[in-house]
Amino acid sequence: MPHKITLTGSATGPLREYDRYVAFDMREKGSPSAPKGLKKSTFISYTVFVSKKAFNKTGLTKKSIMHEKILIQGEPTLDIPIDECPGEVGMICFQITVLPNKNDKEKNESDTKKEPTQEASAPSQAQKNTEPTKQAEEQAPVSQPVAKEEKKNAETVQTEAKETPVKEKKAEPKPKTLPNQPKGTQDLLSFDDIIVSEAFLNTRPNPEKTQKVIDFVKRTGRLDEPLTIEKGSNVLKDGYRRYVVAKTVKIDKVPVMYEYQK
CATH class of the missing domain: 3.90.1530.10 (Conserved hypothetical protein from pyrococcus furiosus pfu- 392566-001, ParB domain)
Structure with a gap:
């Protein structure tokens, strides 16, 4: 099975560019304690090799890589020439991630705490919408007599319309009959x-x-x-x-x- 290595920290040396990849050095400190009877591990230096495509996606530069905290996941390698790998162990990077700084993290947390306070102090949009509605309800009784009067007038008009006699259809002219003559006489x-x-x-x-x-x-x-x-x-x-x-x-x-x- 392949050996998996995870490194966290900042670059300890300048960024070196090659044809298809970049390289930089990092140091990883061992565990503060070791099993009984064994010596504690010391710092180990690594030379990390990252493809240019993956590196450019992070937005890192030659200057920022020296102080940005990054997370590297990859595998160790011993097949890199010594002049390209000054570290004790070479590392092929599969994934590189820029971690947030401590100052940025604290700032985000403080902003998060302030947001609920601002939301509580500022009147909600629903409350703003409710106030005009209440005012309209308070003013509504004033306009009710007018509405009743209009309704009454409308009912009066409808009553008058119902009482208006409908014009009777003109009766079709009956065939003219001559007086004192038999039925059907023309x-x-x-x-x-x-x-x-x-x-x-x-x-x-x-x-x-x-x-x-x-x-x-x-x-x-x-x-x-x-x-x-x-x-x-x-x-x-x-x-x-x-x-x-x-x-x-x-x-x-x-x-x-x-x-x-x-």
Whole structure:
């Protein structure tokens, strides 16, 4: 298994740049105590090798690396030439991290403590929003009579609108009926203007039915039904029996209804 090493501290020497990597020296102190019977470990010097890409991501410079505290994680190596590795142990860096300084850490902690105090002293946005709402609620009763008056006026307008009579639809004109004439009569036509075809003239209406119509005319003074006449030509289309009755009792104006030419 590979040997893992973790170093913390600052560079003890200047940054050295090579083609694809940079190198710097660090020292790591051993544990303050050792198992019984063994000697305490002393300082060990390391030469750390970091790729330029990883080093540039940290934002470190040749000057800042001498006083910034950094964390190095990597593996030991013995394959680096001595002129490039003045330390006792060479170290291939897999990860480099800049640790916060003690002063920066204390400053951040003090800022964190101040924030709750400021939040407690400053009125919250919710409280600010609540105050106008309370003022509006206090002023609301003053405007209630006005609102009630407007509501009352609106109800009055609605009541008047309901009471306004709806205009009745105009009744469709009924067919004009002539007074004292049979139902369906459209006009009174002179008896002499009616033209009777040969087909009617060659027929003889039933005498009994004809007599009933004559009796009706004597009682009422009019025919019981109008004659059907072709509009424009005045040719008799139906009602020949009543035509005969009108001729018999000598009716000058005969009630007619029109049939239009097809």
